[in-house]
Amino acid sequence: MRRVASLVFPGFELLDLFGPLQFLGMLSDMFEVVTVAENRGPVPSNQGVSVNSVRTLAEGDxxxxxLVPGGRGTRSGVGNQALLNWVAQAAGNAEVVMTVCTGSALLAKTGFLDGKRATSNKLAFGWVQQQGPEVEWVKRARWVEDGKAFTSSGVSVGMDMTLAVIARLRGRETAEQVAVWSEYEWHDDPSWDPFAGLYPD
Amino acid sequence: MRRVASLVFPGFELLDLFGPLQFLGMLSDMFEVVTVAENRGPVPSNQGVSVNSVRTLAEGDxxxxxLVPGGRGTRSGVGNQALLNWVAQAAGNAEVVMTVCTGSALLAKTGFLDGKRATSNKLAFGWVQQQGPEVEWVKRARWVEDGKAFTSSGVSVGMDMTLAVIARLRGRETAEQVAVWSEYEWHDDPSWDPFAGLYPD
Structure with missing residues (x-):
């Protein structure tokens, strides 16, 4: 049984969080999901609907x-030292670290991605790059794996990346099974990225 | 501005709810999303994480x-007359009614889908059919539109269906824009369904 910490903060993006949690949550014999935030209780998403955090940062890392989602809240997040300290510690301790969308900005800001390959949301790529000048940013990629770091592009891509994490931890067949249960067509090629070309470099 | 009621109940499926709400929520000048449940406050999903309902059934329909999600909770939901009464009233009042996965079982149980074409999760199709014997169930379909009723297949398919709803209400270009913002490849053909064939009739 593996424990998954899902960081949540005000202004997180709904699908960044719940796409991955749907797939991990379907394997309830393998993963136990815990929402973690600065305070326990309701945390409003970027879309208004709020989710409940059951553990605080202070209660452990x-x-x-x-799992670090993105969203508007990462803009203030990169200036929140308590949050960054927790992300740095939790990333150091974890077997696998996942970011979706601008969640990679938070992880990059801690220095954890320095010297590693990583990607992010194509719409916010320039801002994310500034949060980690020593990161080897890959613009054309649906997601990037480098050691234990899995970083993905925007919003919906966390789902494809999560299936790749499941494939690594429990084999490709299980990942494919989860996709079938969800009637989801897995884009399993991390280099497939028709969206990168839509924005100027 | 259109108000979207998202029904939530214990044991709802995370992605059934949050896929559609991500896309609708990205058009915040057009949609205001409200979570509705029997009681106000935390409602646990099938995956454990809880969302907060901000309005009760009694406060209006x-x-x-x-939007009616599916999940394990629909199994008791079809026996909950107060819930079914609200779904019947809210469906009657709404301009567009959407179900994801076994959410169509709840809607079918009210009689609202009688004589209409509809679909559901392929894994639970037999049980869903029993909830609405007068419905014209379509097994091979990613989603089905019949008048104001949009019913979709399992878990991830609510996203494709929601883009079709956005296309109807605000034009195809807006739906495509939402997909690009999310780096999501929209399966825009409702008859594309590689999953229906995986299960016996």
Whole structure:
């Protein structure tokens, strides 16, 4: 059984969080998902609907997997030292670290991605790059794996990346099974990226 | 501005709800999303994480759009007369009614889908059919539109269906824009369904 910490903060993007949690949550014999935030209780998403955090940052940073979503809230997040300290510790402790969309900005800001390959949302790519000048940013990629770091492009792509994480931890057949249960067509090629070309470099 | 009522109940499926709400929520000048449940406050999903309902069934059933997710909770939901009464009223009042996965079982149980074409999750199709014997169930379909009723297949398919709803209400270009913002490849053909064939009739 692996414990998954899902960081949540005001202004997180709904699908960044719940796409991955749907797929991990379908394997309830393998993953236990815990929402973690600065305070326990309701945390409003960028779309208004709020989710509940059940654990605080202060209550620990030792999880098997770490999931960092993106969203408008990352803009203030990169200036929140308590949050960044927790992300740095939790990323160090985890077996697998996942970011979706601008969640990679938070992870990059801690220095954890320095010297590693990573990607992010194509719409906010320039701003994300500024948060980690020592990161080897890959613009054309649906997601990027480098060691234990999995970073994905925008909003919906966290789902494809999560299936790749499941494939690594439990085999490709299980990942494909989860996709079928969800009637989801897995884009399993991390280099397939028709969206990168839509924005100027 | 259109008000969207998202029904939530214990044991709803995360992505059934949050895929559609991500896309509708990105058009915040057009849609206002409200979570509705029997009681106000935390409602646990099938995956454990809880969302907050901000309105109760008793507080009204007059919304422009209605979204009914699926999940394990629909199994007891079809026996909950107060819930079914609200779904029947809200569906009658709405301009567009959307179900994802086994959410169509709840809608079918009210009689609202009688004589209409509809679909559901392929894994639970037999059980869903039993909830609405007068419905014209379509097994091979990613989603089905019949008048104001949009019913979709399992878990991830609510996203494709929601883009079709956006296309109807605000034009195809807007739906395509939302897909690009999310780096999502829209399966825009409702008859594309590689999953229906995986299960016996």
């Amino acid at each position: 030792d999880y098997d997997l770490l | 007059d919304y422009d759009l209605l």
